[in-house]
Amino acid sequence: MAETNTDTGLVGSVGTALPTRSDLAELSSSRKALLLMAPLLAFEALIFVVPFFILLRISVTEGSSDHVYEPGTWSLESYAVVFNSGLLHDIILYSFLLGAIVTVLSVLIGLFYAYAIWRSSGIVKSLLLLSVVMPLLTTLVIRTYAFNPLLSPTGTFNDVLLSAGLLSEPIQFVPATAGAVAGQLYIVLPYAVLAIYSVLATMDWGIVEAARDLGASRPRSFVEVVLPQVIPGIIVAAVISFAWSVGAYAAPDLLSNGITFAVHAEDLMIGDMRYSLAAALSVVMLVLMLVSVTAITLVLNRFGGDFDLA
Amino acid sequence: MTSTLHRETLETLAFRAGYLALFALLVLPLLVVVVTSFAASGRLAFPPESYSLVWYGEFFGDLRWLTAFENSIIVGVxxxxxxxxxxxxGAFGQEIDDDSRIGSIVGPLVLLPLLIPPVILGITLLMYFSELGIRGSYVTLVLAHTLWATPLVYFVMRSVFSRFDWQQLDAAADLGAGPIQSFVHVVLPNVKQGVFVGGxxxxxxxxxxxxxxxxxxxxSTETIPVLAWTEIRQALDPMVSVVSxxxxxxxxxxxxxxxxxxxLEWVSRQLS
Structure with missing residues (x-):
């Protein structure tokens, strides 16, 4: 940021001496900038914005028995199905429940782990960072799949707990919601850790030390000094965890019997080829998620603000 | 005083135990995958009963996996x-003209696809590409993946460009270099590491x-993760572990x- 300021400052100072030349430079620089950004903007418009308008359009067409939808028609029947179907209500509710549980766990554990990375140094810090970066760079298919031999009734965890005498009979972690939560948590946790860590990394440890010198206990210095400052990181962590977990596909499908919206939508699209209904369901989910994400952000912001006032 | 010290030692111990346990849990699934790839039997168990390279041999003899591997590389490149x-x-353009109105929407717009559940993106793009009649080609996969990869490159480059000394560019212009010349000879050598990491x-x-x-x-265009997914839904054998x-x-x-x-520190922070 500072560098760009000096850049414009330089143009400005030349400008006072030679107004015509600077006007020209100013104009050509913003045109150059636009030209450079044009491919990116065109790409986002064509591959991201336009497709969502197509989705919106398809969501208000009539379903068809021999096509994926009836082109050119207008109908709200798909939305009526989404609003009236008890099955879809259950599916949406389950998706949000899974999303909420995973988000809370992800933010809490992420906060703790990011703090541990921030406080460590040398080889320990590198190893801790590596332990979040490596899963993040591994396909979620593998991350989900690895939980099967670990969590199944004949799996590693049950074996260990049984032989330690902590259990009398194996627990069915998979297929069950517990397995889906564990799998999904493993998918989003690395992002949560890094989002919080990148905010922590810009913080000055001296402030925390000052609070401790003034008599704050360690947990208290964390809650009152560190926490309010990392609220922006926590918001990013919560939003990413929530958006991805509400839309979770692989973990619930492979590790539980519960059907999330994503699993059902894939069935509608690929299995039943009911495009209108899949589109309407996606639109409804996007709206619901937008509302919840806004609420989460507002609540967390207020939380940060309250601490600032205290 | 001694009780405070005692409590602080306990806190430190609990803190260490906490993050070491998490470390183990984060690494364990990856370890499971690597170790089970050396299993001798067809049953997926951790730790395996006996070890061998049998499944690696199978992999190199299996045309489907090799094709999927090729597809993944094509789409990835x-x-x-x-x-x-x-x-x-995009990042360079925004750096040149920081306060343009269009520039201010680029960041959020580029980031937004990462916050949409991938299933919704998949549904949306499948409908769109079907309308366009280019369903199933490599192009569709590249375009979809670019939607997710671009924000990373963009923010890596923003961070790199913000550390670049822009007066060098003015100097180059003063010395008579054109915009392309100065980009290739002045900007690129300074930011090439960022470009490399982004790519x-x-x-x-x-x-x-x-x-x-x-x-x-x-x-015909399925990538490694897609084939792995189809396979693990049918049978849990160590082949997927080999691929993984x-x-x-x-x-x-x-x-x-x-x-x-x-x-590592810098790369990690770019990933969030």
């Missing part, structure tokens, strides 16, 4: 090239992406290269 060009140019991350994102690929690929081990190895090498070009 395509994504890396497209995302790098778009991201580098590498874009490749890895594409290599590992699964949900959009599931929607957009067909039997290769993918993990790929990421490890890419990460090592990125870290060599910059450092």
């Amino acid at each position: 395509g994504t890396a090239i497209l995302a790098t060009v778009l991201g580098v140019l 590498l991350l874009a490749f890895i994102i594409s290599l590992q992406e699964f949900v959009m690929a599931l929607f957009l690929s067909t039997a 081990t290769f993918l993990i190895l790929f990421s490890l090498v890419a990460l090592a290269l990125a870290v060599l070009a910059t450092n």
Whole structure:
């Protein structure tokens, strides 16, 4: 940021001496900038914005028995199905429940782990960072799949707990919601850790030390000094965890019997080829998620603000 | 005083135990994958009863896996090239003119696809590409993956450009260099590590992406994660572990290269 300021400052100072030349430079620089950004903007418009308008359009067409939808028609029947179907209500509710549980766990554990990375140094810090970066760079298919031999009734965890005498009979972690939560948590946790860590990394440890010198206990210095400052990181962590977990596909499908919206939508699209209904369901989910994400952000912001006032 | 000290020692111990346990839990699933790839039997168990290289032999004899591997590389390279060009140019443009109105929407717009559940993106793009009649081609996969890879390249480059000394560019212009000349000879040498890391991350994102690929690929364009998914839904045998081990190895090498070009701390912070 500072560098760009000096850049414009330089143009400005030349400008006072030679107004015509600077006007020209100013104009050509913003045109150059636009030209450079044009491919990116065109790409986002064509591959991201336009497709969502197509989705919106398809969501208000009539379903068809021999096509994926009836082109050119207008109908709200798909939305009526989404609003009236008890099955879809259950599916949406389950998706949000899974999303909420995973988000809370992800933010809490992420906060703790990011703090541990921030406080460590040398080889320990590198190893801790590596332990979040490596899963993040591994396909979620593998991350989900690895939980099967670990969590199944004949799996590693049950074996260990049984032989330690902590259990009398194996627990069915998979297929069950517990397995889906564990799998999904493993998918989003690395992002949560890094989002919080990148905010922590810009913080000055001296402030925390000052609070401790003034008599704050360690947990208290964390809650009152560190926490309010990392609220922006926590918001990013919560939003990413929530958006991805509400839309979770692989973990619930492979590790539980519960059907999330994503699993059902894939069935509608690929299995039943009911495009209108899949589109309407996606639109409804996007709206619901937008509302919840806004609420989460507002609540967390207020939380940060309250601490600032205290 | 002694009780405070005692409590602080306990706190430190609990803190260490906490993050070491988490470390183990984070590494364990990857370890399971790598170890089970050396299993001798067909049953997926951790730890395996006996070890062998049987499943590696199977992998290199299996045409389906080799084709999927090729597909993944094609899509990954395509994504890396497209995302790098778009991201580098976009970030450079915004750096030249920081306070333009259009510039201020670029950041959020580029970031937004990452916050949409991949299933919704997959559904949306499948409908769109079907309308356009280009369903199932490599192009669709590259375009979809670029949607996710571009934000990484873009923000890596923003961070790199913000540390670049822009007066050098003015100096080059004063010395008579044209815009392209000064970009190639002045800007690029200073930011090439950032471009390299950005492209590498874009490749890895594409290599590992699964949900959009599931929607957009067909039997002839399916990538490694998609084939792995179909396989594990049918049978849990160590073959997927072999493939996964290769993918993990790929990421490890890419990460090592990125870290060599910059450092782990910086790379990690770019990923969030």
